[in-house]
Amino acid sequence: MSLRFAVLGLLSIRPASGYELARHIETTLPQVWYARNNQLYAELAKLADDGFAEIVEEGPRGRRVYAATEVGRAELWRWLVEAEPDRKQRSEVALRDFLLPELRKDDALRVLERETRHLAAELGETEELLRRMAELASPDDVRVLATEHRRLLTEARLEWSRLAARRIAARQD
Amino acid sequence: MSLRFAVLGLLSIRPASGYELARHIETTLPQVWYARNNQLYAELAKLADDGFAEIVEEGPRGRRVYAATEVGRAELWRWLVEAEPDRKQRSEVALRDFLLPELRKDDALRVLERETRHLAAELGETEELLRRMAELASPDDVRVLATEHRRLLTEARLEWSRLAARRIAARQD
DNA sequence: GAGTACATGTAAATTGTTACATGATTTA
DNA sequence: TAAATCATGTAACAATTTACATGTACTC
Secondary structure, three states, X not given: OHHHHHHHHHHHHOOEEHHHHHHHHXXXXXXXXXXXXXXXXXHHHHHHHOOOEEEEEEOHHHOEEEEEOHHHXXXXXXXXXXXXXXXXXXXXXXXXHHHHHHOOHHHHXXXXXXXXXXHHHHHHHHHHHHHHHHHHOOOOXXXXXXXXXXXXXXXXXXXXXXXXXXXXXXXOO | OHHHHHXXXXXXXXXXXXXXXXXXXXXXOOOOEOOOHHHHHHHHHHHHHXXXXXXXXXXXXXXXXXXXXHHHHHHHHHHHHHOOOOOOEEEHHHHHHHHHXXXXXXXXXXXXXXXXXXXXXXXXXXXXXXXXXHHHOOOOOHHHHHHHHHHHHHXXXXXXXXXXXXXXXXXXX
């Protein structure tokens, strides 16, 4: 059910075509609710069918821009405010972290180092993005808060990687 | 593909029946790689079929305990050490956080407060669990590191919730 | 004029969910 | 002995992925 609200939510932030949604998800939301273009086109059609979205513009190459309707916004509101969140997840990265301590010390440390490097780079990019955003958008903007979210989670993962590396390095093997 | 490695990984930590895996995932890993019992039974059968796991014990009520084979451990090793992680995710909680700033100020704050309470409680439980574990297991134990992981991520989410609440509260509405 | 990015989709396969079936053993 | 828990599964459905199809507009 969440794909529906991901799409409806993005449309309620600003009208978009399926193609634009796909690019947006690919570039800025792959760790929130990943979806493929064909899934998005199908969901847009269903949302329009149910009256939660509508086509507000048609462009070249069959481009169709959808926007959330009033009914759609109300539906989104209900979901955000009244529905009980489903806290279950599937995260390959978390699964890897979970299993990694089972590796032999040197293997575990090698994998952790790779991960630490990746996370440090991601954190750097996120901080840079926040600096650039600070001049353009207000601190309570959706995009700014989403980026702060990413910053804090990346920081936490990085901290865990370093903690795990210290603990595993101290292992007598 | 990750369900396969989730199961293989759990079996490589300790042999278990499908029922035990289901309970383990339900209680301690629902935010890592959630799976249902019927999915687990099917995956265990496939793992056994491929030679990555084997039945090592049969008990009452048709209970079958599986363990990872040497081949299975090698497969798991390859995945952890050599395969490129897939960093895409689907997290309803993250999606809600992302969309929440689009709500009207008072609605957003109400939802954030509910979320903050939930996270604070979860953090408390996690810290308590860590204290109890400190006496029983060594600091580099899989379960301890997994719990530290949860602690750090929950802390980050809590921090974001408070940050978001401050920023949104400062909005002139 | 060729290549890239735009733009939407269909079909088949895999993965995950929901609802149900079935029965054995343990505990109150 | 009734209820709870243990224990494994099947069938139908929904969501997601993979591979492919098709053509248009822009850019070099």
